[in-house]
Amino acid sequence: MHNIFISIVVFFIKYPKFDISYLQYEKTNTYLTMRKLLSLTLTALTAASAFAGGYRVSLQGQKQLAMGxxxxxxxxxxxxxxxxxxxxxxxxxxxxxxxxxxGLFARTKFQNQANNWTNSTENFGTPFSAYVSYRATDWLSVGLAVYTPYGSAVEWDQDWQGSHLVNNIDLEAIYFQPSISLKVNDYFSVGGGPIFVSGSVNFNRNISRSQTDEQGNRTDVTIDAGGVTAWGWTAGMMLKPTENLTIGANYRSEITMEARDGDATFHDVPGFLSTTLTNTTFDADLPLPAELTVGFSYKVNDKLLVAFDYNRAYWNVYKSLIVDFHNAAPTSINPRNYKDASTYRVGAQYTANEKFSFRAGWYFDESPVQDGFFAPETPRNDSMGYTGGLSYQINQRLGVDFSFLFLHFKEVNNSYDYYQEDGQNTSFGGTYKNVVFSPGVGLSYNF
Amino acid sequence: MKNKFIYLSLLAAGLIACEPEFNNEVTNASYSAGDADFSSYVAVGNSLTAGYMDGTVSRGGQMYSFPNLLSQQFAVVGGGAFTQPSYDDDINDYGGLTLGGMQIASTRLIINASAGGPEAINGTPTIEVSNQQAMAYNNMGVPGAKSFHLLAPGYGNLAGVATGQANPYFVRHATSPTATVMGDAMTKNPTFFTNWIGSNDVLSFATSGGVGVDQTGNLDPSTYGGNDITDPNVFAATYSAITDMLTSGGAKGVVATIPDVTSIPFFTTVPYNPLTTQLLGGGDSQVGAATMTQLNQQLYGVLDQILTNFGAGDRINALDLGAANPLLIKDESLTDLSAQITAVASTIPQYAPIADFLGQTYGQARQATANDLVLLTTRGVIGAAPAGVPAPFNSFGVTYPLQDSHVLTAAEGEMVKVATTSYNNTIKAIAASKGLAVADMNAILNQLVSGLRVEDGQIYTADYFSTSALNTTVFSLDGVHPNARGYAMVANEIIKVINSYYNAKLPNIVPGYYPGATVLPTN
Structure with a gap:
C-alpha cells in the first residue's frame, strides 16, 4: 500500500493539472473525509501482516474481476x-x-508428515452477481445490486483427522443493495445504500477426537440455520479531478449474522450421552467484516485503462465462533482471533475496437488468519490472484463478458492450537496447499 | 468462434493447474526403516503385549494391542503381515473366558452410567479355551505370563488349565501341548521384535496385595506360587535366554522395562485416608462426628492406650474430627501383640468378654500411612462387613482392619520396588550387551504421574477413569492395563525409541484419536 500511496503522490507531481483540481476541492468537507480515509488506510498498512483468506470471495463482476x-x-x-x-x-x-x-473450483490438499496423514477436498461453488442502474435525473442515479461476497464450502471426508474441527461447512450470504448516487458536479459524486443480507450456514463436526456410539460410529453434530437476515450499509465517493483520472473510496459496513434458534442435530450419540446431546436449537453470531476500499484508475490513452485498488477488511471482529446450545450440552467456544487484512490489486483494460476489449489483472490477498489459529474450515493463506478476460459487444446494447481467476496459494505449514479436550488445548495442523480456479461469464446490457 | 476457443483453452489450462501439489508430497517414501528390518515382526510379552484391557482380552480390545498399532506403522516401511491370536469366537465382544462351557474369567469392564462405576459387562463369554488354534502368531503376548513361563513346556497344555499348570490364553494357540511360547514365537523367524516381559514376576504379588512370597534366594521357579516375586537371578537367567533366542537369527528389537506400581492407578486411586465425618455419616457430617467421637471413646482410644503400654502407641491414634483419617489395616510385618491386647482387655470389665476377639483382630493392626497403597479393588470393600464379625466391629477399614489382600503395605511395596529395580537393571544390562534398544516404560509411565505431554499438546496422566477425563484417560477400567488410547501412547513412545536408536523414520501415532472406556447407560 505504501507503493500505491507513493504512486498517488507521484501523480500529483507528474500531472500539474491535478494540482488545480486539488485546489478546487481542497475546502470541501468531502475531500477532507477522503484524506482522512487515506491516512487511516496508511495507518492500517503499517500494522504487521501475516496470513490471509477467511471466507471472503472476491468475484463480484466479470469485467472487474478480469481486471484484478x-x-x-x-x-x-x-x-x-x-x-x-x-x-x-x-x-x-x-x-x-x-x-x-x-464457477468456483477450489481444491485443498492437506498432509502431516509426522503422522502420515493425507487428505484433500474439492469444492465447487457458483457465486453470482446482478447489477442494474438507472439515471433518473442528471444528478441522481438509482440502482440495485445483488451479490454474494461471503461464502465458504468445504467438505472434508467424514471422520477425517481434523473432523473434531470440521467435517463440512457451507456458508452462504446474499447481499441485496439498493443504491443511489448523487452527482455533486462533473468532478465529484457520492453514493451508497442500505444492504440487506440473507444468509445460511450448515456446519458439521465430530464432538471429539474419539467419542463414538456403541457401534463405533463417531459422534457428530450438525448445526443448521437458514434465512438468517441482517442489515448493513455501504457508502462511497468518486472524484474525477481530470478527464483521465478517477479516484474512489468505498466502505461497506460490518454485518453480524445472528443465527437464532437454528437446528442442532446430534448423530451417532452413545446411550450414556443421549440425555445430554439431545437435538436442540442454538444461537451463534458470525461477523461479515467491514471493508474499506480506496483506489483509482487512469486512462493512459483511448485504448488503455489501468486501475489500482487497496482493500482493508476489518476481520478483527471475528474473535471466536461461539455456539450456544439450548440443551445441557456445553457452549462451544472456538477462538478465531482473526486480524485485519489487506488486499492490493492492479488491473488493466485494453479496448481493441468497438467489438473487443481485453482485461488482465493481479492481486495479493493477505489472510486474516493468525499463526496457531489455522482451522481447516477456511484452510487458506496468503494468495496471489491472476485474472484475465474479455468482452465481446454483440450489438450496441448487449455485450458478453468472460473472465477467469487463478488463485495461487503458497503451501503453508500451520495449525489450530486452541481445540479444548478435557480442558487442555490441543493442536491440529500440517501442510495445506490450495488452488482456486474460477471461470466466469456475464452479460451487460446498456442503453 | 475465436473467443470461444480462447475461453475453452483458458478453462482447460486452469483445470490442469487446479491440482494442488506439495513441494514434498507425503508418501511411503517419506519414511524409512533405518537400520531395522520389519519384514517379520514378532512381539513377545504378557497381557500388555496381548492387548489386554478392562480386565480381559476381547476381539475389539485386541485390535488396539500396541504391537498391532506398531505393525501398522511398520507397514509403511516394508513391514510384513502381522497376525494375532484369533478372537473370532468373541461374537459379542464381551471378552472373558470359558473352559468346557464354564465361565472362568469375567467379561470386560464397562462404566455403568446409571450405577456410576465399573462393572463387568452383562453377558456370557464365548471365548472357549478348548477352541484351540494350534498356530504361532506374530503377537505372542500371553496374558498372565511371567518371564520363565515363556520357556516352560506344557504352558499351553489344555489338560493343565484346571490344575493351574497351564495358561488358558496360550492353550488357545499353542502349536502343541508341549510347545513353549518362545518356541512358537521363533517359528516366525523374527527380523524385529519387541519384548515386554517381566511385569508379572513382581506385579502379581503387588496386585494381590502382597499375599504371595518374595522368592528371592529360591532358584526353582517350579515351586513358586502365582503371586510370588521371582528371584532376581532366575529373572536374569530367563531374560538372558529369551533375548538369546530372539536375537539368534540376527533380529534387532526393543525391550521394555517394567513399570513401577506407583505409576499405576490400581495402586494410586484409593486414598489411604478417606475417613471423614462426611463419609462416616453417609453424607451427614454431624452424624459422622458423633460416630467418630464414639469410635474414639470405645475403640481407637482404648486400643491406643493398650498399645502405648507396649511401646506401640503410634500404631493407632484417635480420629481427628476435622481431618481425613487413615484406614485401619493389618500389617503382617508388625510384631504380633494379640496376646498382650487380650491380656489387658481381660482386665477391663466391659471388654473382658471380647478380649480374645480384640487380640486376634488388632494384634497386627495399625492405621495406614501414605506409604501404604490401597488397591483399586478395595474401594468396594471399605465399610463393608467382613464375614462372621459382629457389630460394631464389622466395618472394613473403620472398625475392622483391611486384610493383607486389600493393601500393599509399605513393607510389601518395598519388596516390589527392590524387585522392579533389579529386573529393570537386568533388562537394561542385557539390552546393552546385545545392542538392543530399550523402551524405558518404567520411566515413561512415571512421567504420567506428573503428566506426559504428547506432540499435539495434550497431557496424559496416570489417573483412573473419571467423567471429566473421558477423552484423556489412558488406563483401562482394570486400573493396571492401558486402554486403547494408552496403548497408542505406548506404541508412540516405542516408535520414538525405534526412530532414535535404529535411525528409522516412522510416522507417529496420535493417542487422542483412540477410544477410552466403554460407557453404557445401563448394564
Whole structure:
C-alpha cells in the first residue's frame, strides 16, 4: 500500500493539472473525509501482516474481476454498484445492467508428515452477481445490486483427522443493495445504500477426537440455520479531478449474522450421552467484516485503462465462533482471533475496437488468519490472484463478458492450537496447499 | 468462434493447474526403516503385549494391542503381515473366558452410567479355551505370563488349565501341548521384535496385595506360587535366554522395562485416608462426628492406650474430627501383640468378654500411612462387613482392619520396588550387551504421574477413569492395563525409541484419536 500511496503522490507531481483540481476541492468537507480515509488506510498498512483468506470471495463482476477485481475508481459498467455505488453517476448510459456468475473450483490438499496423514477436498461453488442502474435525473442515479461476497464450502471426508474441527461447512450470504448516487458536479459524486443480507450456514463436526456410539460410529453434530437476515450499509465517493483520472473510496459496513434458534442435530450419540446431546436449537453470531476500499484508475490513452485498488477488511471482529446450545450440552467456544487484512490489486483494460476489449489483472490477498489459529474450515493463506478476460459487444446494447481467476496459494505449514479436550488445548495442523480456479461469464446490457 | 476457443483453452489450462501439489508430497517414501528390518515382526510379552484391557482380552480390545498399532506403522516401511491370536469366537465382544462351557474369567469392564462405576459387562463369554488354534502368531503376548513361563513346556497344555499348570490364553494357540511360547514365537523367524516381559514376576504379588512370597534366594521357579516375586537371578537367567533366542537369527528389537506400581492407578486411586465425618455419616457430617467421637471413646482410644503400654502407641491414634483419617489395616510385618491386647482387655470389665476377639483382630493392626497403597479393588470393600464379625466391629477399614489382600503395605511395596529395580537393571544390562534398544516404560509411565505431554499438546496422566477425563484417560477400567488410547501412547513412545536408536523414520501415532472406556447407560 505504501507503493500505491507513493504512486498517488507521484501523480500529483507528474500531472500539474491535478494540482488545480486539488485546489478546487481542497475546502470541501468531502475531500477532507477522503484524506482522512487515506491516512487511516496508511495507518492500517503499517500494522504487521501475516496470513490471509477467511471466507471472503472476491468475484463480484466479470469485467472487474478480469481486471484484478479492481473497481473502486473504475466507471465501466453497472458492476460499479458493488465496487463504489457513487460511480453510477458517471456511467455513460442511462440504463446499465450486468449479470454474471462464476464457477468456483477450489481444491485443498492437506498432509502431516509426522503422522502420515493425507487428505484433500474439492469444492465447487457458483457465486453470482446482478447489477442494474438507472439515471433518473442528471444528478441522481438509482440502482440495485445483488451479490454474494461471503461464502465458504468445504467438505472434508467424514471422520477425517481434523473432523473434531470440521467435517463440512457451507456458508452462504446474499447481499441485496439498493443504491443511489448523487452527482455533486462533473468532478465529484457520492453514493451508497442500505444492504440487506440473507444468509445460511450448515456446519458439521465430530464432538471429539474419539467419542463414538456403541457401534463405533463417531459422534457428530450438525448445526443448521437458514434465512438468517441482517442489515448493513455501504457508502462511497468518486472524484474525477481530470478527464483521465478517477479516484474512489468505498466502505461497506460490518454485518453480524445472528443465527437464532437454528437446528442442532446430534448423530451417532452413545446411550450414556443421549440425555445430554439431545437435538436442540442454538444461537451463534458470525461477523461479515467491514471493508474499506480506496483506489483509482487512469486512462493512459483511448485504448488503455489501468486501475489500482487497496482493500482493508476489518476481520478483527471475528474473535471466536461461539455456539450456544439450548440443551445441557456445553457452549462451544472456538477462538478465531482473526486480524485485519489487506488486499492490493492492479488491473488493466485494453479496448481493441468497438467489438473487443481485453482485461488482465493481479492481486495479493493477505489472510486474516493468525499463526496457531489455522482451522481447516477456511484452510487458506496468503494468495496471489491472476485474472484475465474479455468482452465481446454483440450489438450496441448487449455485450458478453468472460473472465477467469487463478488463485495461487503458497503451501503453508500451520495449525489450530486452541481445540479444548478435557480442558487442555490441543493442536491440529500440517501442510495445506490450495488452488482456486474460477471461470466466469456475464452479460451487460446498456442503453 | 475465436473467443470461444480462447475461453475453452483458458478453462482447460486452469483445470490442469487446479491440482494442488506439495513441494514434498507425503508418501511411503517419506519414511524409512533405518537400520531395522520389519519384514517379520514378532512381539513377545504378557497381557500388555496381548492387548489386554478392562480386565480381559476381547476381539475389539485386541485390535488396539500396541504391537498391532506398531505393525501398522511398520507397514509403511516394508513391514510384513502381522497376525494375532484369533478372537473370532468373541461374537459379542464381551471378552472373558470359558473352559468346557464354564465361565472362568469375567467379561470386560464397562462404566455403568446409571450405577456410576465399573462393572463387568452383562453377558456370557464365548471365548472357549478348548477352541484351540494350534498356530504361532506374530503377537505372542500371553496374558498372565511371567518371564520363565515363556520357556516352560506344557504352558499351553489344555489338560493343565484346571490344575493351574497351564495358561488358558496360550492353550488357545499353542502349536502343541508341549510347545513353549518362545518356541512358537521363533517359528516366525523374527527380523524385529519387541519384548515386554517381566511385569508379572513382581506385579502379581503387588496386585494381590502382597499375599504371595518374595522368592528371592529360591532358584526353582517350579515351586513358586502365582503371586510370588521371582528371584532376581532366575529373572536374569530367563531374560538372558529369551533375548538369546530372539536375537539368534540376527533380529534387532526393543525391550521394555517394567513399570513401577506407583505409576499405576490400581495402586494410586484409593486414598489411604478417606475417613471423614462426611463419609462416616453417609453424607451427614454431624452424624459422622458423633460416630467418630464414639469410635474414639470405645475403640481407637482404648486400643491406643493398650498399645502405648507396649511401646506401640503410634500404631493407632484417635480420629481427628476435622481431618481425613487413615484406614485401619493389618500389617503382617508388625510384631504380633494379640496376646498382650487380650491380656489387658481381660482386665477391663466391659471388654473382658471380647478380649480374645480384640487380640486376634488388632494384634497386627495399625492405621495406614501414605506409604501404604490401597488397591483399586478395595474401594468396594471399605465399610463393608467382613464375614462372621459382629457389630460394631464389622466395618472394613473403620472398625475392622483391611486384610493383607486389600493393601500393599509399605513393607510389601518395598519388596516390589527392590524387585522392579533389579529386573529393570537386568533388562537394561542385557539390552546393552546385545545392542538392543530399550523402551524405558518404567520411566515413561512415571512421567504420567506428573503428566506426559504428547506432540499435539495434550497431557496424559496416570489417573483412573473419571467423567471429566473421558477423552484423556489412558488406563483401562482394570486400573493396571492401558486402554486403547494408552496403548497408542505406548506404541508412540516405542516408535520414538525405534526412530532414535535404529535411525528409522516412522510416522507417529496420535493417542487422542483412540477410544477410552466403554460407557453404557445401563448394564
Amino acid at each position: 477485481h479492481t473497481g473502486v475508481g473504475v466507471v465501466n459498467s453497472a458492476e460499479v454498484l458493488f465496487f463504489n455505488p457513487s460511480g453510477m453517476a458517471f456511467l455513460e448510459n442511462r440504463f446499465n445492467a450486468s449479470v454474471g456468475a462464476n
